[in-house]
Amino acid sequence: MVYSHDAFGLGNLRRMLAICEYLLKDQTHLSILLVSGSPMLHAFRLPKGLDYIKLPCLNRGQSGTLFAKYLGTELEETIKWRSHLIHSAALHFKPDVLLVDKKPYGIQQELLSTLEYLEAHLPATKKVLLLRDILDSPAKTIQDWTQQGYYQAIQTWYDQILVVGMAELFDVAQEYQFPLPIAKKVRYCGYIRKSVQGLNxxxxxxxxxxxxxxxxxxxxxxxxxxxxxxxxxxxxxxxxxxxxxxxxxxxxxxxxxxxxxxxxxxxxxxxxxxxxxxxxxxxxxxxxxxxxxxxxxxxxxxxxxxxxxxxxxxxxxxxxxxxxxxxxxxxxxxxxxxxxxxxxxxxxxxxxxxxxxxxxDRATPALELDFNGLPNIAHHLSNLFFRHPLREPALA
CATH class of the missing domain: 3.40.50.2000 (Glycogen Phosphorylase B;)
Structure with missing residues (x-):
């Protein structure tokens, strides 16, 4: 089960869809349920094995203030509604792995009841947090994570943190001052490369x-x-x-x-x-x-x-x-x-x-980027399914 809140833009959704598509190719007998608030889900071709539940849209605009994007509902009411839908999805889908994009508690803690349910009723379910290379400035991120209780959330609920980036460019654990127990859960996966599927x-x-x-x-x-x-x-x-x-x-x-x-x-x-x-x-x-x-x-x-x-x-x-x-x-x-x-x-x-x-300009960049993000993510997630670790993925 994949959670992608997507309150602004298309980036989170496209990244999570790329991961879902790769996992379905990499693993047989796999089903993925994507839970997202993106209004653009219907515009993407979904592969066999992937389905989605659409949450009521939120938006944060350029001001950063959250509001219901299309419905005339109050924010608190909309968050409760979304939280109920997510919880219901986990209740009936019974995921082996919950992959959460960026926010350990989701937007406005809408994931908390689902995390509590999984811990109480499906304790074998692994919970993985996916972080992009950079979230915000270190000062702002550390302040937000402290106020939102994210450091404690990761320590309490999550088994792994997968970072789609390179420590050489931005060391997430160091820049955001992860405590040692959390830093040990971090796996740097490199950047995500997708193949051209339409006209070349x-x-x-x-x-x-x-x-x-x-x-x-x-x-x-x-x-x-x-x-x-x-x-x-x-x-x-x-x-x-x-x-x-x-x-x-x-x-x-x-x-x-x-x-x-x-x-x-x-x-x-x-x-x-x-x-x-x-x-x-x-x-x-x-x-x-x-x-x-x-x-x-x-x-x-x-x-x-x-x-x-x-x-x-x-x-x-x-x-x-x-x-x-x-x-x-x-x-x-x-x-x-x-x-x-x-x-x-x-x-x-x-x-x-x-x-x-x-x-x-045809100059050669000073740093070669690692674009093995998708196989590395698949490797780490696969190891959560199996008792014996799989071999490391071959370099692309």
């Missing part, structure tokens, strides 16, 4: 009618709820493009971008016949593969997928309500993996100059 690079470039002499830039602000400034700056920056530069652009607004912003961007793109504006694709990897350079925000999924495909990229990270993307972008830039522009310094001309630099 050459097929998409043919579909988009990209000529051999043209460069393709993909612009993606993730879910898109706060992506308007980035896309707008890119479109305005096209007027600074050198006349001899043959550039094509595909912009993916994101399904959560307000319709008024989508329409404004469509209007801004009209003077540029080489620009195509789309709302969403379930083949983001294919578009990343087809691109020569990428302009994006600094979300975990998008950034690691870009780098797994060895694409040059300009990152304008989100800086509110969390410092996560900014820290990740700065760490990656420090190792020569990306170019970063702080959103406070985002200007159309500066952005386009950075894109041109990336299209011309």
């Amino acid at each position: 690079r050459m097929e998409l470039r043919w579909f988009l009618r990209i000529q051999p002499s043209e460069k393709l830039v993909l612009v993606t602000p993730g879910g898109g709820e706060d992506g308007f400034p980035l896309v707008s700056a890119y479109l305005e920056g096209l007027k600074h493009l050198p006349s001899q530069m043959k550039l094509r652009s595909v912009i993916l607004c994101g399904p959560e971008m307000p319709l008024s912003h989508q329409q404004e961007l469509q209007n801004k793109a009209l003077p540029y016949p080489g620009v195509e504006v789309q709302v969403f694709t379930d083949n983001l990897l294919g578009y990343l593969d087809a691109a020569d350079a990428v302009v994006s925000m600094g979300g975990y999924n998008t950034l690691t997928e870009i780098l797994a495909l060895q694409k040059r990229t300009v990152v304008v990270p989100r800086i509110t309500p969390s410092q996560e993307q900014l820290i990740r972008a700065e760490r990656f830039m420090r190792h020569g993996l990306i170019q970063t522009i702080h959103p406070d310094h985002l200007q159309p001309k500066t952005l386009m100059q950075a894109v041109m630099t990336q299209l011309a």
Whole structure:
């Protein structure tokens, strides 16, 4: 059973779906129940063996304040409802492993009753916490985890912590001051690499009618709820493009971008016949593969997928309500993996100059990333099912 709250964006959901899909290929006779509040679950193709329960949507917006996204229900009432649905799922599904994304107690402690039930009635069920490489600044994360009782929650309830990242870039246990008993539960798995399943690079470039002499830039602000400034700056920056530069652009607004912003961007793109504006694709990897350079925000999924495909990229990270993307972008830039522009310094001309630099840059990054996240996660979870440990996975 997999819990992914997904109150903002698509990153958590896409990451957990990738893990589910890999586990189903890796293990026979496996069934996975995904419990999530994402409004986009229906847009993804689900493999045999995976089903889901949809929780009422929550949102935290850019302010960080939680509220019911679509329903007119009070937050406390909605949390109780979600908690009941999660508990009921565990009661009837009887999972052997509960994999929890990011929050040990879930949003507003909505997982607590499920954890208590599993401990009392299904004590053999293993509980695993999955953490991305960076949560927020160390000061903010330590304060939040102390206030929310997360350190105690991990000590009490969880058997393992799987980190989809590298200690060389961000040592979660050290940065967030994990006590020794918790630090011993940490397993660094590396970053997640997914394979292109839809149209590949050459097929998409043919579909988009990209000529051999043209460069393709993909612009993606993730879910898109706060992506308007980035896309707008890119479109305005096209007027600074050198006349001899043959550039094509595909912009993916994101399904959560307000319709008024989508329409404004469509209007801004009209003077540029080489620009195509789309709302969403379930083949983001294919578009990343087809691109020569990428302009994006600094979300975990998008950034690691870009780098797994060895694409040059300009990152304008989100800086509110969390410092996560900014820290990740700065760490990656420090190792020569990306170019970063702080959103406070985002200007159309500066952005386009950075894109041109990336299209011309072929320097080798100073650090090689580990992209064995999926096989390593499968290895650690498999060892929870079996009495005798499995062999270590082969390197990809």
